[in-house]
Amino acid sequence: MDISSLIDSLHPLEVKVLSTFGTSSSPILQTEQLAQTTGLEPSQLSMAIEWLLAKSLLVVDTETATPIVSLTKTGELYFEKYSPIERVLSVARDAAKTGKRLTIQDIQSREGLEPTEVSGAIGRLKKEGVLLIIQGGCIESTGRPSQTAEVMRGLLQQLHGAPRELRAFPETQRQVIHDHAVKRGNAREPFRIDDRVTKALKLSETGVEAAQQLSRQGTAEEVSQLTPELLKDGSWRAKRFRKYTISLRAPRIAPGKRHPYREFLDAVKAKLVS
Structure with a gap:
């Protein structure tokens, strides 16, 4: 496919991304830079990049994964109502002030926490030396702060x-x-x-040619329908019409059919009845 035909087949989103590379002073652009320059939504930019990669107009220079x-x-709930470890520690400190004996069941019933949440919090606090398990399975605060x-x-x-x-x-x-x-x-x-x-992208050799061609011919607004207004004021001359092709495969129509197991049951039934 020659460059002109290739450009004619491009989607407007692809044209926008290619044009950005054509006008950029850097041959390599990050996806964040493309998002800022093109003004496309993340989903639109992702689609355009994938299409251009599939057409070998773009290549990935580097790819990095940043943990976010x-x-x-659950975290938002903990922000509002405090995490289990904070609540268990608070209950233990209150019990230490009043001298009341505190058991795991007391914490569960008072705070409405799951058994796993209570046991996990107590285990962590015990490891830090903040809580002690004394005789009778009661919990006692040592008065130390909990770093966790x-x-x-x-x-x-x-x-x-x-x-x-x-x-x-x-x-x-x-x-x-x-x-x-x-x-x-x-x-x-x-x-x-x-x-x-995050991907760092650059144009392939074919992509460079396509970007240069786009830069020379300019990018006109693409329309998919010729309206009376466009004909009346003559503005259709400055528009780029989306091309249609009859060479594409039509959607495959899947006819309805019986489930294989249903067919098996019907066959068995027919044999038994006959």
Whole structure:
């Protein structure tokens, strides 16, 4: 396919991305740069890039994955009503002030927490030396502060409505994030870590030719329907009409048919009856 025919077959989104490369001073552009320059929605930009990659007009120079941390629905709930480790610690300190004996069942009934949430919080606080399990299975506060509870509260405040890169946090906070991030089989966690993939793209040899051709001929607005207004004022001359082709395959029509198991049952029934 020659360059002119190739350009005529391009979607307006593809034309916009190619034109951006043609006018850029840098041969390599990040996806964020393309989003800012083209003004396209993320879904539109993603489609255009995938189409251009499939047509070998763009190539990926580098690809990096950046871990992004955000709050889950559980995390938002913890932000408003405090996390289990904070609530367990608060109950234990209140009991220490009043001298009341405190059991795990007392915490569950008072705070309305799941058994796994209570046991996980107590295990962490016990490991830090903040809580003790004394005779009779009662819980006693040692009066020490909990680094995990303090870090958890700070993370919930920082991430509330504002996802951040994982590398922006110090090691102590990253450890808490990893310990309380959503994992397979354990979705009730406050943090989610997702990889944000960033691609550095550049034009292929064919892409360079196409971008240069677009730069020379300019990009007219593409329309798909010739309206009376366009004919009346003659503005159709400056428009680029979307081409149609009859060489494309028509959608395959799948006829209705019986389910194979239904056919088997009918065949067995017919044999038995006959």
